Amino acid sequence: MEMRKLVGKNFARLRAASGLTQEKVAELANVSQQYISDLERGKRNPTLETLSDLATALGVSHLDLVRPYELEEGDTASDPTPRSSSR
Template sequence: MSVPEHRRIFGEHLRELRRDRGWGSQESFAHHVGMDRTYVSGLERGRRNPTLDVIVKLARGLEVTPADLLAPITSTS
């Protein structure tokens, strides 16, 4: 399965923000935001396509805005 570029970029940025904010494991972060670890893993690998509700939940858990979470995605991504 080919991963769309914008989802790959989103996932890499999510992983980077998670780690930068001290959430070393996907499991602990997933618990913090009320999601399953496998779902967070799928997001970080670009395999899952998050809804707006999920983006907001992730942003709150990372203490960033939803726009910050989406910032690396450009119109050409």
């Protein structure tokens, strides 16, 4: 999976799990709501500084945004816990 799509999927999952709207995260990270929308759709490739700001806004580590995530049996898509890859 492309890195920007991975970041977008992780960001969307973590944002939903935190109960934050795109608008609220945009405000907290000092970016536009359109940027957040594009990010979640894999259309944006954030800088390291923006990645850090986004992670801070969500209250997670920046590594949570770039770490591969796989659902395990019994997990739900809103579970914010990343899983290590066994590959």
